[in-house]
Amino acid sequence: MVLLALACAAVLISTAALAVVIADAARARLIVYGVCLIASLALFSIALLALLGISYDPLAATLPLGIPWLGAHFRLDALSAFFLAVVNLGAAAASLFALGYGRHEDAPRWVLPFYPAFLAGMSIVVLADDAFTFLVSWEFMSLSSWALVMAHHRVSDNVRAGYVYLIMASFGTLALLLTFGLLAGPDGGYAFVDIRGGHPSAALAASILILALIGAGSKAGLVPLHVWLPLAHPAAPSHVSALMSGVMTKVAVYGFVRIVFDLIGTPAWWWSMVVLALGGITAVMGVLYALMQHDLKRLLAYHTVENIGIIFIGLGLALAFKAHGMAWAAALALTAGLLHVFNHSVFKSLLFFGAGAVLASTGERDMEHLGGLIHRMPQTAFVFLVGCAAISALPPLNGFVSEWLTFQAILLSPHVPSWGLKLLVPAVGALLALSAALAAACFVKAFGVTLSRPRSHARGRARARNGSLLSGGDVLFRHALPRCRHPARLLHRCTGARGRGPGGRPHAGARKRRLALDSADCREPQLL
Numbered sequence: 030m031v032l033l034a035l036a037c038a039a040v041l042i043s044t045a046a047l048a049v050v051i052a053d054a055a056r057a058r059l060i061v062y063g064v065c066l067i068a069s070l071a072l073f074s075i076a077l078l079a080l081l082g083i084s085y086d087p088l089a090a091t092l093p094l095g096i097p098w099l100g101a102h103f104r105l106d107a108l109s110a111f112f113l114a115v116v117n118l119g120a121a122a123a124s125l126f127a128l129g130y131g132r133h134e135d136a137p138r139w140v141l142p143f144y145p146a147f148l149a150g151m152s153i154v155v156l157a158d159d160a161f162t163f164l165v166s167w168e169f170m171s172l173s174s175w176a177l178v179m180a181h182h183r184v185s186d187n188v189r190a191g192y193v194y195l196i197m198a199s200f201g202t203l204a205l206l207l208t209f210g211l212l213a214g215p216d217g218g219y220a221f222v223d224i225r226g227g228h229p230s231a232a233l234a235a236s237i238l239i240l241a242l243i244g245a246g247s248k249a250g251l252v253p254l255h256v257w258l259p260l261a262h263p264a265a266p267s268h269v270s271a272l273m274s275g276v277m278t279k280v281a282v283y284g285f286v287r288i289v290f291d292l293i294g295t296p297a298w299w300w301s302m303v304v305l306a307l308g309g310i311t312a313v314m315g316v317l318y319a320l321m322q323h324d325l326k327r328l329l330a331y332h333t334v335e336n337i338g339i340i341f342i343g344l345g346l347a348l349a350f351k352a353h354g355m356a357w358a359a360a361l362a363l364t365a366g367l368l369h370v371f372n373h374s375v376f377k378s379l380l381f382f383g384a385g386a387v388l389a390s391t392g393e394r395d396m397e398h399l400g401g402l403i404h405r406m407p408q409t410a411f412v413f414l415v416g417c418a419a420i421s422a423l424p425p426l427n428g429f430v431s432e433w434l435t436f437q438a439i440l441l442s443p444h445v446p447s448w449g450l451k452l453l454v455p456a457v458g459a460l461l462a463l464s465a466a467l468a469a470a471c472f473v474k475a476f477g478v479t480l481s482r483p484r485s486h487a488r489g490r491a492r493a494r495n496g497s498l499l500s501g502g503d504v505l506f507r508h509a510l511p512r513c514r515h516p517a518r519l520l521h522r523c524t525g526a527r528g529r530g531p532g533g534r535p536h537a538g539a540r541k542r543r544l545a546l547d548s549a550d551c552r553e554p555q556l557l
Contacts, residue, residue: 031090031105034075034113034156037068041149044068045142052138058131061141062124065148069121072152076114079105095161102158102220108291111367112155112283119276119374120148126382127268133389139180140266147173147272151280160209160219167205167284171198171248174277177269178261190260197247197257204244205284211237212292224292234293238300241288242307248281250334251341252311258334259318263326263394267385270326274333275378279370282340289348290363298352298447304345305453309460312338316467320474324394325384328475329377332420335464336373339432340366342457346438349450358441365434372427376419383413387479396478403480410480417472422465432465 044064051057079088094101105113127144134140150170157163175198179191211233212224229237247254258278262270289296315335322328343366350359384394386409393399403410419426422433439461442454 030075030079030088031103034072037072038149038152040068041145045146048141052141057141062127062131065145066121066124069117069124073114073117073121076110079110099161099219101162103156104158109155115279115371115374116151116276119272119378122378123268123272130268130385134266136180143173143176154280155283158221164206168202174273178265187264190264194257194261201244201247204240208237208240208244228294237293241285245281245285249278250337251307252314255334259327259330262330263324267381271378271381275374278333278337279374282370296348296352301345301349302449302453304341304348305457308338308341308345309457312464313460316464316471320471323396325396325479326394329380340369342461343435349445353445362438365431365438369431372431376416376428379412379416383409399479414476417476421469421472
């Protein structure tokens, strides 16, 4: 089973090498994204079989790679199988979306070679069973995603985003390098099975926890290590943004869970206070930043920060209950955190697909220049609305389920004997409730401003370039989006008068210029 998963990762790496050669070919997009889709579905199936306990092959393997006396160790246990499923479900959806969206990419030679390498890196991270393989694949994932962020390097903001991301990624990798160095100890046992046999002192374990929080938290987007995330995610192509936000941040969560819950040993009770405090602050700060955004993709990026905070609240509760021997409560809290990992991957990918469809159709990310697109993009508007409701934790959607389980775990805090936790957990619960309410308000704004109510004639630029595009609605519901006429005709039809906006008020600049009408017939994004 592990060897089959590694073979799929090898196919992805080979596809990256092939893409260097054929990037400018007419069919390169279909070949690269098609292979990525097939390989991701295969990896998802392998992970699902491992989770269900259906396996006919060994779940561990050692290859003669890397450090000569160590080799490269790989293992597929329940934790890695879960995250492998999360990674490749998101990768399959992004690849399907990219089959159409990639047609409008103006820099394919900077995207196609690094996209399959990025997918392979994330899968190998969760399969790694020794520190060396983990760190090498982690850095491979970071560098390939950095290259995707820099795909449109002629835009100055993207260059700055790539620079900040590279600095933060290097800083996080250094912290993880020190983490595994302390875990391996003077004997240098870098295999995870050897690390589990060690018993670090209390001071050493605390140092490992802090370093793991810095290393994994910087990649996941914990406040205050989140500075790269709202810069890099909007800079990347939309299908890559969906992967970075919905999938790569979950690989960082995997790294933290693997180290703190598996390798480091029995936790001390106060560890949970650090994780809970960071999680609560991250959740609230993320949504507060999001409320101030006008850029649609940056708003979604800040909500990734918020949801990472929610996940870490669940992990912090699991640490607290585990330290006090409350195994059933720890299982509930960990289930809530891991379920939110999966849920956030699903609805955040959906939202970025919708944002990508809007961007490709209008050329705009500024929500103040959009509005009224629900009439011309009804399927995209519908699935974007579903994503908004899910991320706002409205029942009966998946975001509600995981946040409700987190609140149920919070309600168990009176049974914890530590008074510090008795005081902190309710406060974190209040922060979680506040972030949920603010998230709902934020996505009322995002949907209403972007898709619902016409605001200005700028949204009249809504058009798709010649060709086909898979929107978020296409990915989930397999529908084609409708046709639209010329933007000026669209504006005229919606407002009832040229140059006038909602309520009959003239648009700014309407007296200075006329919108030209012609017979051009533009299509909204369509399925292949």
